[in-house]
Amino acid sequence: xxxxxxxxxxxTSLEHLETVVDSDxxxxxxxxxxxxxxxxxxxxxxxxxxxxxxxxxxKDFYPTAGLLTPVATGNVEMNKVRSQADIIEGKxxxxxxxxxxxxxxxxxxxxxxxxxxxxxxxxxYNEWVLDExxxxxxxxxxxxxxxxxxxxxxxAEIEDRAGExxxxxxxxxxxxxxxxLGNEQYFPIYAAAENAGLPVQxxxxxxxxxxxxxxxxxxxxxxxxxxxPTHAMxxxxxxxDMITRGVPVRFPDLDIxxxxxxxxxxxxxxxxxxxxxxxxxxxxxxLEKMPSEYVDDQFYFTxxxxxxxxxxxxxGPIVGLMGPxxxxxxxxxxxxxxxxxxxLFSALRSNFESSDVANVYGQTALEIYDF
Amino acid sequence: xxxxxxxxxxESLHYVADVDEITDGDRVIVDVExxxxxxxxxxxxxxxxxxxxxxxxxxxCEGLISGSLEVDDEMELTYxxxxxxxxxxxxxxxxxxxxxxxxxxxxxxLPTYRxxxxxxxxxxxxx
Ligand code: FES
Numbered sequence: 001x002x003x004x005x006x007x008x009x010x011x012t013s014l015e016h017l018e019t020v021v022d023s024d025x026x027x028x029x030x031x032x033x034x035x036x037x038x039x040x041x042x043x044x045x046x047x048x049x050x051x052x053x054x055x056x057x058x059k060d061f062y063p064t065a066g067l068l069t070p071v072a073t074g075n076v077e078m079n080k081v082r083s084q085a086d087i088i089e090g091k092x093x094x095x096x097x098x099x100x101x102x103x104x105x106x107x108x109x110x111x112x113x114x115x116x117x118x119x120x121x122x123x124x125y126n127e128w129v130l131d132e133x134x135x136x137x138x139x140x141x142x143x144x145x146x147x148x149x150x151x152x153x154x155x156a157e158i159e160d161r162a163g164e165x166x167x168x169x170x171x172x173x174x175x176x177x178x179x180x181l182g183n184e185q186y187f188p189i190y191a192a193a194e195n196a197g198l199p200v201q202x203x204x205x206x207x208x209x210x211x212x213x214x215x216x217x218x219x220x221x222x223x224x225x226x227x228x229p230t231h232a233m234x235x236x237x238x239x240x241d242m243i244t245r246g247v248p249v250r251f252p253d254l255d256i257x258x259x260x261x262x263x264x265x266x267x268x269x270x271x272x273x274x275x276x277x278x279x280x281x282x283x284x285x286x287l288e289k290m291p292s293e294y295v296d297d298q299f300y301f302t303x304x305x306x307x308x309x310x311x312x313x314x315x316g317p318i319v320g321l322m323g324p325x326x327x328x329x330x331x332x333x334x335x336x337x338x339x340x341x342x343x344l345f346s347a348l349r350s351n352f353e354s355s356d357v358a359n360v361y362g363q364t365a366l367e368i369y370d371f
Numbered sequence: 372x373x374x375x376x377x378x379x380x381x382e383s384l385h386y387v388a389d390v391d392e393i394t395d396g397d398r399v400i401v402d403v404e405x406x407x408x409x410x411x412x413x414x415x416x417x418x419x420x421x422x423x424x425x426x427x428x429x430x431x432c433e434g435l436i437s438g439s440l441e442v443d444d445e446m447e448l449t450y451x452x453x454x455x456x457x458x459x460x461x462x463x464x465x466x467x468x469x470x471x472x473x474x475x476x477x478x479x480x481l482p483t484y485r486x487x488x489x490x491x492x493x494x495x496x497x498x
Contacts, residue, residue, distance in 0.1 A: 070462075074435050077434065077435075250446065279464060281440075281474050281475040285441050287475065
């Protein structure tokens, strides 16, 4: 870090880079940190210094999915990051020059059910980070956090904070937010961010996401905004749940075919699952091999609607990564988005052996269906 | 692995602690020529593992020592409460202390070292 790169030098480590920025470095704020900054009437109602509840009663206002996580079980000791000193320690550990510091408890702000309280919590958080945390001299920057439940207040919060030292963006805790963030009710937030010249960061939280997962579909009022993500999102959920609960372990001869969600989510999902299983094995202790191996062995995917077929740099690697033996051609004819059989084929034949292409186009189906 | 065999060349032994300083279910971490090695006592047997996590370099052996959630033949969840697993405090990768194997996937492992017990003291061998 801090070292100038010259033309002849090869960049082989962080050390060679002029500036390393971590654009999502989290605080682990607790109520004691920011509750005293709550505006009225919530300050009067909720802030009692005499209350001594270690995890904080504030947690009650944020939704939780009640999941058993490695943090909850104590397997991971999440470092405390509640002061500039904690951040500097973390930056040193990670070798970064600048950190964009984002919240943890307040990732759940988008799911808080009391709208006015949500806006007040966002305000209190911002007061705290501006007072005690952000410090450009130490490379500590961060967003204005806003509660999407109250867009007008959020816009005012952005206007008030935009010029302050260390503010670099606007942060919307996006998990669980309903309706989805394209709704015009949020436009004041975007207008304020644009006026202030600040980018908007969306950061979801797994615990809140599923709380409004089906509702979000009701809230998206365009066909495209439903159709593009829906098939893959639903299948990601089913595939993960089936593997986690051991369906392929319990039914080792069962083949499972996922249809009509395209390709790219499959290599993404298998790798994501393998990573996560390595950290959270106790969510699926019956597995005898890696999630991706179950997918390889027992899960199949029909091709339509193929995305990126005109992009030779896409189809080859993606099909290679998902495994051509797990892919079966489908057209979905005569639906609106059906794929002509030539469409995938021309993309495949330049990238794969004819036996792979033959498998995609029928051999695999012959094996797994009871023709 | 623990051995009470007193044949190995004494100069290769690196003193870790007296036997009674590593209580059952606990560990001590020593620095041997710049490498941190943890010596665990699991049910009276001593095992040594590298403290450098193969995932992203975290202090793997400083984490929680625990049992593990398993399933029985009916796929019902059971908890094996023997303290035989250490979880890296950074991301929770769980390693079986005896073998160094990651519980999932098992083809990852922390390096293990030979432990020798002699005259009431615990030593690492080959150092
Ligand atoms: S560094 Fe050990 S689990 Fe990630």
